[in-house]
Amino acid sequence: MKLVVFGLTISSSWGNGHATTYRALLRAFAERGHEIVFYEWDAPWYRGNRDLPHPGFARLKLYAEWDDVAASAVAEAREADAVIVGSYVKDGPRVIDALAGAGVDPLFFYDIDTPVTVAALRRGGTEYLRPDQVPLFTRYLSFTGGPFLQDVIERELGAREARPLYCSVDVDRYRPTEIDPYLVCDLAYMGTYAPDRQPLIDRFLVEPARRMPDRKFYVAGPQYPDDLEWPENVLHNPHLPPALHPQFYSSARWQLNATRADMVAAGWSPSVRLFEAAACGAAMISDRWPGIDHFFTPGSEILLPETTEEVIHIIRDTHEDDRRAIGLAARARIVAEHTAAHRAEELEALVGTVVASA
Known part of the structure; x- marks a missing residue:
């Protein structure tokens, strides 16, 4: 399948845990035979600390402003089998409105910061997600699991379906090494x-x-x-x-x-x-x-x-x-x-069941 992802960053690990998360997950997802396109705002602080400018497992599309790529990005999203919008995406509400307004389906939200997001939504919203947008997603995928998903994400915030997609690790890269x-x-x-x-x-x-x-x-x-x-x-x-x-x-x-x-x-x-x-x-x-x-x-x-x-x-x-x-x-x-391979298999199932039913 073709997966389009709008995420905080995959190109720079400076000061964030999103990059390593996306790298491990999407590399393993690509190894399962899927095509991936990753849209990332070209943040100045990441530009000077970009340690993976050319991920071989995904096509990285950097953009200066959302308006510059909105039309082409939405068109590509409509042609994809599934689309994911992650937490902390620059101009997230505008991105989500554009995708939902164009009828992009299935549309997933991947919250790598779930408790932080929920605390902000209870106060009226975040810079990357409004409370009224939560029900727009086919599935709300979350770093946080347990009863919080049903009690808060679904019942309180109105998500159609909330499912855990925990973080993972690439055990080929993260393994015991010689001591420095x-x-x-x-x-x-x-x-x-x-x-x-x-x-x-x-x-x-x-x-x-x-x-x-x-x-x-x-x-x-x-x-x-x-x-x-x-x-x-x-x-x-x-x-x-x-x-x-x-x-x-x-x-x-x-x-x-x-x-x-x-x-x-x-x-x-x-x-x-x-x-x-x-x-x-x-x-x-x-x-x-x-x-x-x-x-x-x-x-x-x-x-x-x-x-x-x-x-x-x-x-x-x-x-x-x-x-x-x-x-x-x-x-x-x-x-x-909890390897990236485990999590990529879970993502394939979470996305694949929706794609198949559609």
């Missing part, structure tokens, strides 16, 4: 700065670093305030290219997962960074949220401390054999259930 001495540390975290995530990072990484000055910690990610003071034993790197992510995950003794507040409240919202780290055999420490035990078994595949003291105890006292066993068990879970 520069990246070796006791606890590492990768993620863009977010005010609602920072308290957990302070409690689970910054404070342990202060109390263990003989240990090394590493934070990778952009947009942290200039006035944020890291302890001397915390190294902060504003951007780590995707090619180095497997080494980053493989080199730290422990990896920290910190979840946005809206996603914790909704539950059932694993992040792509969590899956990527697990695929690299990383031993993971995470905050606790409803549904996390659906993806990993606490205690054997992931550890869920509640306090700074528990984190310190994990770092200081966990035997190396036990730590390695946790990482290997997490990778085995990813390989069995």
Whole structure:
């Protein structure tokens, strides 16, 4: 089938998790024999940090303004077997109105930021989706699963049908690698700065670093305030290219997962960074949220401390054999259930059943 996607970005992984998500999913989808066209607004901040300008598995169409491509994009969408509009698309409401107004069907929404989207819709809308547009989609595909889909997306917001399409990982690219001495540390975290995530990072990484000055910690990610003071034993790197992510995950003794507040409240919202780290055999420490035990078994595949003291105890006292066993068990879970190939098969079924009935 031919699939047309309007997404935030596939060409640049700078400061976002959308690119790696689309790359893994759509590469695997193309390997199943499908044609893909990806429309992306040519954002200035991605233009200067474009690490995949020519994806071999999809035709990338960059545009400066929606008006420049609206007519041709809608025409191509009408000829496609299915169309997906993702969250955080520039001029999203205009894109959706144009596609729906032209009778594009089936039309899917792929929400990579579901709890954030819902919180905004309850306040009147987002820059990429209006509340009245939710019922326009044939299916609402979501990074978040569990009861949130039926209770909120369908009953409250009026979606025709909401289904989970969780993030995934390309296990051929994300796998245990040789350790990079520069990246070796006791606890590492990768993620863009977010005010609602920072308290957990302070409690689970910054404070342990202060109390263990003989240990090394590493934070990778952009947009942290200039006035944020890291302890001397915390190294902060504003951007780590995707090619180095497997080494980053493989080199730290422990990896920290910190979840946005809206996603914790909704539950059932694993992040792509969590899956990527697990695929690299990383031993993971995470905050606790409803549904996390659906993806990993606490205690054997992931550890869920509640306090700074528990984190310190994990770092200081966990035997190396036990730590390695946790990482290997997490990778085995990813390989069995959450690869890009698994998710591409699910997408094919979610889209294919609608296409077949149409």
